[in-house]
Amino acid sequence: MSVIVLTLIILIGSYFAGLLGSLTGLGGGVVIIPLLTLLLKVDIHYAIGASLVSVIATSSGSAAAYVKEGITNIRLGMFLEIATTAGAMVGALIAVYIPTHFIAILFGVILILSAIMSLKKKVESVNQEPSVLAEKLKLNSTYPTANGSVAYKVKNVGGGFFMMMFAGTISGLLGIGSGALKVLAMDTIMRIPFKVSTTTSNFMIGVTAAASAVVYLQRGYIDPGLSMPVAIGVLLGALSGSKILVHTSSSGWLRWVFAVVVTFLASQMIYNGFAGKI
Amino acid sequence: MNDSKKFRDTDMQAIIGWILRAGVFISMSVVFIGGVVYLYRHGQTHVDYSTFKGVPDFVGSVGGILHGIFTGRGRAIIQAGIILLIATPIIRVVFSAIGFVMEKDYLYLGITILVLLIIMASMLSGHAG
Secondary structure, three states: OOOHHHHHHHHHHEEEEHHHHHHHOOOHHHHHHHHHHHHOOOOHHHHHHHHHHHHHHHHHHHHHHHHOOHHHHHHHHHHHHHHHHHHHHHHHHHOOOOHHHEEEEEEHHHHHHHHHHHOOOOOOOOOOOOOOOHOOOOOOOEEEOOOOOEEEEEOOOHHHHHHHHHHHHHHHHHHOHHHHHHHHHHHHOOOOOOOHHHHHHHHHHHHHHHHHHHHHHHHHOOHHHHHHHHHHHHHHHHHHHHHHHHHHHOOOHHHHHHHHHHHHHHHHHHHHHHOOOO | OOHHHHHHHHHHHHHHHHHHHHHHHHHHHHHHHHHHHHHHOOOOOHHHOOOOOOOOHHHHHHHHHHHHHHHOOHHHHHHHHHHHHHHHHHHHHHHHHHHHHHHHOOHHHHHHHHHHHHHHHHHHHHHHO
């Protein structure tokens, strides 16, 4: 395949990955990696490198807006970044020793989990139970709503921290943002309001991905010919996605479409992993 | 929480938001310029990514990338943009450290420095591996 044809295919594919990603809250990486490996037969190492680049681009781009609005809990993000960056470093280091078919299967499993997470009902629960550790770490905060700012308290700091290490490792190993796991840790374990946990997760993804990207960059996983169309495509897609999001009231059916597509891609990755084709 | 502290927290939010936005804009512009040069020079060449060989030597080191930029090689310019993109969230962490110093929040200054140390360790371990 010539460079120009490959670039155009990746650019268009990445645009839709970014568009769907920003509309459904899942990262673009979950589409980028199957697109590159299954459709374009790119080696999974290059795919991981390109995906990480797209993850950093979209995370930084969208986090900028949420941070300004004051929804993101910066202290909580900074504290949990200890866990995610350490996990990401471990993930990137052990990725070299893990056979590629195992990475493909693990990726498929995480994809299905992400699809389920994107369909989950978003209940805005506000926890008021005090926690000594959360108090000491100044994690309790407020976030803006239509009815003024709402105060919330964080619980189970240790459990959330441990889950974040796992999310970071998966992110470093697979080259995705693992936003689904981060939201699971904050939303379900630490009982943080949904709006805060998704935006804080987004805020952390950039740093988590950067921690493993510095390893992959030196290992030659990040190829400029591939990351150029992926980064540009995903960012443009995410930008149009955020524009659409403002004008539509419901993205319910879209979540379903995305969940079905992702589950299909996941089963392909798992099948190819077991068949030894990846 | 008194008023002056709250003011500084929102100040930090504005600065962090600005850094992230500027970092993405600058790095993507560089990637785009490099992409145009790369496609102009190599658009018709055939590529094969089906087996992992790492990246070409001239984009594998800082010296190679700098030399590539000055000789107008598209992929070197792209890679410089990608490095700026990866640096953006790390620079964000550095600026939050400065913000916590200004807020006299030494607990969070320590936490931020710890995150930076982990990223540095990651950088060094990648080189060794």
